Amino acid sequence: MSKKLRNxxxxxxxxxxxxxxxxxxxxxxxxxxxxxxxxxxxAGGISITLMLRTIGGIIISMTLAGAIWVACDIxxxxxxxxx
Amino acid sequence: xxxxxxxxxxxYFAKHPNMAxxxxxxxxxxxxxxxxxxxxxxxxxxxxxxxxxxxxxxxxSGVGFLACTIxxxxxxxxxxxxxxxxxxxxxxxxxxxxxxSRHVFSIAIIAVCAMTVNVNxxxxxxxxxxxxxxxxxLGGVHFVKDVFAGAGIAxxxxxxxxxxLAFI
Numbered sequence: 001m002s003k004k005l006r007n008x009x010x011x012x013x014x015x016x017x018x019x020x021x022x023x024x025x026x027x028x029x030x031x032x033x034x035x036x037x038x039x040x041x042x043a044g045g046i047s048i049t050l051m052l053r054t055i056g057g058i059i060i061s062m063t064l065a066g067a068i069w070v071a072c073d074i075x076x077x078x079x080x081x082x083x
Numbered sequence: 084x085x086x087x088x089x090x091x092x093x094x095y096f097a098k099h100p101n102m103a104x105x106x107x108x109x110x111x112x113x114x115x116x117x118x119x120x121x122x123x124x125x126x127x128x129x130x131x132x133x134x135x136x137x138x139x140x141x142x143x144s145g146v147g148f149l150a151c152t153i154x155x156x157x158x159x160x161x162x163x164x165x166x167x168x169x170x171x172x173x174x175x176x177x178x179x180x181x182x183x184s185r186h187v188f189s190i191a192i193i194a195v196c197a198m199t200v201n202v203n204x205x206x207x208x209x210x211x212x213x214x215x216x217x218x219x220x221l222g223g224v225h226f227v228k229d230v231f232a233g234a235g236i237a238x239x240x241x242x243x244x245x246x247x248l249a250f251i
Contacts, residue, residue, distance in 0.1 A: 026213065030238065031206055037242060038198050038205075041249055051246045058238045062231055 003081075010076040017072020025065020033057040084220070084227060086167050092221065093169040103172045110173055110186075110218045113211055117190045120208065124197055140196040143244035144189075147237065151188045154236075155180045163223050173222030184225045187216045187233030195241030 037054040040046055084092075096103040121144070128137040160182035164171045191212045198205025216230035 046249045
């Protein structure tokens with residue numbers, strides 16, 4: 001594989017990694033978790049389990065987003081040929 | 084971020100003063116917009132005679148803001164410009180009280196409060212939270228951990244606050 005193609009692939013993987021990290025960490029685990037929590041709250045069905053599940057989701061959100069981003073960044077570096 | 088990265092950032096903004104102005108402007112506009120939205124939400128609730136909801140929002144955000152202020156005064160972590168010899172892009176003289184970021188805490192708690200009124204407004208404010216956090220870090224007035232902690236504590240505080248109010 002030529003160097004130009006490897007660089008292009010690495011940039012693509014980094015970009016997709018960032019998007020995936022934002023989707024999972026911010027959208028799914030923060031925004032959708034809060035939306036779900038608030039809709040249940042409005043319906044009057046709030047429970048300790050739901051509260052703990054929402055809190056847990058938010059606590060792990062940034063860790064998971066970071067892990068996805070780092071994994072993609074490591075993969076991109078390998079493809080680029082930087083160890 | 085390491086000292087080397089702060090140096091790179093400092094050098095970049097020294098070479099590009101317009102970018103430094105843009106960071107300052109972004110931070111000011113985002114902060115002002117959030118407070119205007121917060122007041123707008125409260126006025127909207129009062130006009131619609133939803134006094135209980137307005138009271139809950141003021142209580143959760145107010146107590147959270149106070150708790151955040153007390154917490155950062157107790158912890159009193161140094162700011163990046165206290166630790167490294169590079170002046171911040173966002174003009175600021177105050178020393179310490181870096182952790183957690185009160186700007187980010189405020190916008191995030193307002194986002195949770197706004198979400199109880201309108202989901203789309205709350206979502207927009209959460210996105211603004213991440214933009215404000217980025218400008219605070221790039222502006223050199225907070226470490227990355229400060230803005231993450233500010234946002235995280237605000238989200239958790241919002242959930243616990245509204246849950247407690249729902250249980251009462």
